[in-house]
Amino acid sequence: MTTTDGSGTFGRVLVIGGSVAGTLAAAAVAPHFDEVLLLDRDVLPEEAAFRKGVPQGAHFHALLAAGREAMDELLPGFSEHAVALGAARLDSAYDVMRLDRVGWSPRFASTLEFLMASRPLIEKALRDRAQLLPEVRYEPGAEVIGLVAADGRVTGVRLLDGRELTADLVIDASGRSSRAVVWLAELGYLAPTEEVVNAHWGYSSTFLRVPENWSPGFRALAVTPFGEGALSPAAASRAMAMWVVEGERRWILTVQGSAGDHPPRKEQDLRAFVSSIGVPELDKALEEVEFPEPISIWRDTRSRLRDFAGQPRRPEGFLAIGDAWMGFNPVYGQGMTAAALEARDLRDELATHLTEHPGDLTGLPARFYAKADELIKYCWNSSNALDHRIPGVEYTVDGEPRQVDPSSSDFSDRLAAYMAQDPDRYIRYRETTQLLRSPEWLASEEVVSAIKANWDELGRAVVPR
Structure with a gap:
């Protein structure tokens, strides 16, 4: 035109x-x-x-740092307005507890900030x-x-x-x-x-009311499935995320299950599902919170x-x-x-x-x-x-089934373990996962050579729980 x-x-x-x-x-x-x-x-x-x-609006939403920056460029004042409406500012390295296949991520004060809010x-x-x-x-x-x-x-x-x-x-x-x-x-x-990849994830989410002056030791907590070799079937396929969304007393809990192991909708059953993951820090945090709103489910996660x-x-x-x-x-x-x-x-x-x-x-x-x-x-x-290692994952191209290689995650697991060993590397890694930094450096000769040289040692860091 x-x-x-x-x-x-x-x-x-x-x-x-x-x-x-x-x-x-x-x-x-x-x-x-x-x-x-x-x-x-x-x-x-x-x-x-x-x-x-x-339909996904009732579930947790992560706005990565790069997304927030782009929104502020396109619509100046977005972040300040979101905070005025109740969104929370979090330090990605200090305020967040992450537990994955390489254990708890390091926590320290950083300048890597992002917003937490409901969709x-x-x-x-x-x-x-x-x-x-x-x-x-x-x-x-x-x-x-x-x-x-x-x-x-x-x-x-x-x-x-x-x-x-x-x-x-x-x-x-x-x-x-x-x-x-x-x-x-x-x-x-x-x-x-x-192309379609379906690891058969399912969600159950609800907004929580937490006690006044409640201090669980984090403002966000995320646990990913531990995969094959986990100490229990639940830890192999189940995950969760819990964080402040608006103000200080309104949090969200999203519980996830992959490979068709979907979380339930009733509060008592959902609490039991979360407890089965086997994270005492999470169990303790949930003991004192209330579920004042309905639990929503979502299954279209392809x-x-x-x-x-x-x-x-x-x-x-x-x-x-x-x-x-x-x-x-x-x-x-x-x-x-x-x-x-x-x-x-x-x-x-x-x-x-x-x-x-x-x-x-x-x-x-x-x-x-x-x-x-x-x-x-x-x-x-x-x-x-990450989805390719989920048992029963389906991958199709124009409707035709294709094979997946679960070992494709072996390098990414070791990469995560390597990055967690050094604060400077870890921040650069978090900047990359937050899409602030180009991922090209992750494939550099320096990084790849270090991982290959320490392949077995890093592999031992990827331990089941």
């Missing part, structure tokens, strides 16, 4: 979905459009409240900042059922109420429920290659990657972002951060593209996919290396 008046700005962009990815995408493109219209099926709440269109609060903070942009407008209760196209370009969308809306650019940010593949097929485009970046043929004027492109296994906490970094890439690539091709959006989707694909593939590979 080329502007007709030579101004270098465009009329309208339509964003399908008004959640995290959609709001950030809207902020990314707003400087170049007269109108940014976010279409969402839900009636968006005024307050930080759960809604039907975000509804994060969404509200983002919407509040986005609505300060004069170009941005939300249209609730608007369900998109298809795309409109002409001459190899998407020119708008069709709504369930019969309307057609035109646009210079359409961005699909509709999440895991995205129908983009079906819509593109209706226009004659082949579906992108689709990782799904649609290779939009590798498509040989695609229409202009349309791109997918966030979970519409890659839906993560949420246990690894990468989803919101990846969406924020993708939106930042979209902002940068759009600005550069229009500098090189003033007034013309042709080629933008390919350019955006090529830039963000490196991040997507890193997150995909890092999370799947």
Whole structure:
């Protein structure tokens, strides 16, 4: 699409979905459009409240440090506004207790800070900042059922109420429920290659009320499954996360089970499930807390990657972002951060593209996919290396089963053990897992050689409990 008046700005962009990815995408493109219209099926709440269109909203959400930085770039003042609404600031090295296959992570004061908040609060903070942009407008209760196209370009969308809306650019940010593949097929485009990894995780979550002046010795605690060789079947497949979300007395507990070993919904049964993991620090912390709210369950935890970046043929004027492109296994906490970094890439690539091709959006989707694909593939590979060791994990490509290699996690286990041996290395490692630092250094000759030279010793550090 080329502007007709030579101004270098465009009329309208339509964003399908008004959640995290959609709001950030809207902020990314707003400087170049007269109108940014976010279409969402839900009636968006005024307050930080759960809604039907975000079924995962009742469960824990980790906003990694890089995601928070990107959100502040795209929507200045986001962090301060989130804290004013009740979000907590945590030191990633000092305030968090982590227990995994290499034991307890080291704890010491650092400058690696991130925010803890519920998903509804994060969404509200983002919407509040986005609505300060004069170009941005939300249209609730608007369900998109298809795309409109002409001459190899998407020119708008069709709504369930019969309307057609035109646009210079359409961005699909509709999440895991995205129908983009079906819509593109209706226009004659082949579906992108689709990979799915399913380790059959399940969640049970609830918000907790903790006693006044309660001090468990941490502000966040996370335990991952210990895998094959654990001292009990429960420790092999079960995990949990518990942390402050708003204020000091409202915490969240999310209990996880992999390989189909799913946590229950009743409080008494859920407490017993947690106790079976065998972490005394956790059992003690839960003794004094109350479960004042319902327990929510969630079972759709597959990782799904649609290779939009590798498509040989695609229409202009349309791109997918966030979970519409890659839906993560949420246990690894990468989803919101990846969406924020993708939106930042979209902002940068759009600005550069229009500098090189003033007034013309042709080629933008390919350019955006090529830039963000490196991040997507890193997150995909890092999370799947861990899922591949879960018994019964299923991996398919375009529906065809493929074999997985559980030993692919051997190096990553030893890498974690090596990083925990030195505070400086550990902080750089945490910066990498928080997506602040490029992962390239983890594959450097220095790191790989050190791990290979100490392979057996590091292997002994990966001990079952």
